[in-house]
Amino acid sequence: MSDVVPPQSPSSEPASSLVTTTTPTTGAELFADRKDVVVVRVFAADDADGELWDLDRALPAGVRVEPVTIQEPDGLMVLRHSAAHVLAQAVQQVNPDAKLGIGPPVRDGFYYDFDTATPFTPEDLKALDKAMSRIIREGQTFRRRVVTEEEARAELAAEPYKLELIGIKGHAEGTEGADVEVGGAELTIYDNVRGAGRESETVVWKDLCRGPHLPSTRLIGQGVQLMRSAAAYWRGDQANASLQRVYGTAWPSKDELKAYLERLAEAERRDHRKIGVEQDLFSFHPSIGSGLPLIHPRGGVIKRVMEDYVRQRHIEEGFSYVGTPHITKEELFYTSGHLPYYGDTMFPAMEFHDDDHPDAPAQKYRLKAMNCPMHNLIYSSRGRSYRELPIRLFEFGTVYRYEKGGVVQGLTRVRGLTQDDSHSYVMPEQAADEVKHLLNFMLSVLRDFGLNDFYLELSTRDDSKPDKFVGSDEDWANATALLEKVGRESGLDLVPDPGGAAFYGPKISVQAKDALGRTWQMGTVQYDFNQPARFGLEYTAPDGSRQQPVMIHSAKFGSIERFMGVLIEHYAGAFPAWLAPVQVLAVPVAEAFDGYLKDVVAQLTARGIRAEVDLSDDRFAKKIRNASKDKVPFVLIAGGEDAAAGAVSFRYRDGRQENGVPVAEAVERIVAAVRDRVQV
């Protein structure tokens, strides 16, 4: 998930708040009666998007001006950017030697990069938090001042990074965050003024910045908190200096800050790594290596149910289940073209020497990093007729990728993963329908797992880096157009992702929102016109000619491990019954009812339900507590009253209770909930 703020759409403020200036004025004057206005959006003659200006900045006559409040996205960005400035001021207060990098707003907050001799410690952050609140309470004025390049260079002589930004002004696009500093048409410096308007007013700090800012630091308020520090490369380039980045969060009010911190806490409670340990689902062991998960029995149930379901669905959708090896001679990946592009993220080759032929060159084998080449070999294992197409091959292909140490994380980024991978081989004229078929199939699979909020991302070639992609411009254009058309027809939002394509073709990926509103990349559909050529795939057309099929890659939920991690977080470990490791836990009120519940559980087991009786010598209340902590969907309780009535009592995870349900009805209800894959 990206931390960078997505481009904001123009304000949704009603048009009635738009005013046109008749005389020179300022935003502050125009909206003097509106305390919630923090900046204005100014529309020049032919400017549809407008530009954000400080309230105090002089407005010429004849421009359209719209108020921007702190509650709307642009206002929030201004708040956060202003908070970043306060952070920078605080840092230089504490450490005058700190050199300033850039300080843009990001999702939920801001950061500022500094070059300091020593990294920030948690104690430093606390001290900075205090210094920031002092500056905020002081109510310093942000005062904008236009400078020439020469003036800027002179004033910022001690700030090497700012000088560099001045140098790249004009071609700053593509430099992360840099346009926040120098993106405007002219260079500006913001002075932080103490006691503005009084004779004693003093400039206490200044920074090169495009702005705009809140009128006063006081408006930043109580909703600011520094979160963490981390290293970041200057201008995002590994070849550059490593700076110390301080992240903070900023909200219009203390309450909103608290709500945000609560959301973070909830995300932490749901962290699949934590729940994975608590519920004994999976683990990682240093002696195996990072990124290579061990799935425990309870996690194994979830994995198996996922696999059984997806395998069945593929077969229903016309796929053939196949199997391929985990290692191969590396030549295969030269044929496919993967090795030259991704060799450094594949595990290194294993070399085998033939003892009987000591002079023969060693055979190099590679762990499989992708399944498609092997599926191609299945396709080409005999002649294919157009009558057979589409041919759809599917498997749970376990692949190994040498992810860099710093990116391996829980189940969501691993070095060994199992893809629900399929390849459809079609005639070119079938391609659009097949893409549509795969997309709909994928969405229906995700919906059955309880994800319902999607958008699509269209990953295309980066035309400026031709060496990263193979194939003709025409092929790319056709394939991209086809994916885009199908994507648009899906009715879902289609977000462009320039440069995100695989080397062999463009792709559509499904992004799903989870219960906390976070988006995860799920499956993909990739259009490949390269591998069929490289493998010489062909089919016999109706006229007897040999034609090349189009190959369409698709993974529905991507990797089983990753999707399991996403589901754990989506459900916070409280799985719907069909996925739950234990679906029913029967809890006797006292030992005397063990036998009664064993009989109920036997009836459930006979219907394929994963049910157990808690026969431990814990007392009743403790058993209820254990069942709650395990988040078992159905807890069935039986004591004297239930047994006498031939009934059981349901207890659900939210504490809801339903007493005296006849056993036969209880069984049917549970069976139905599992069958219908509903959450209970």
Add this chain to the structure above:
RNA sequence: GCCUCCUUGGCGCAAUAGGUAGCGCAUCCGCCUUGUAAGCGGAGGGCUGCGGGUUCGAGUCCCGCAGGAGGCUCCA
């Protein structure tokens, strides 16, 4: 891969300023048991991630390695 921080029994934590490791849960063994989130008692379990170093003495300080977290870069 790079930067910062972290690593104490299965899990969650504690151990003043270096003085020789404790608690809760879980586990095991007893006793107890009739209605909705912890019954009681006892026992076992740790070369404090690994390897060096400083010191009379290291969980505490220093170096290296591994693993983890966050971030940067990357992600077929």
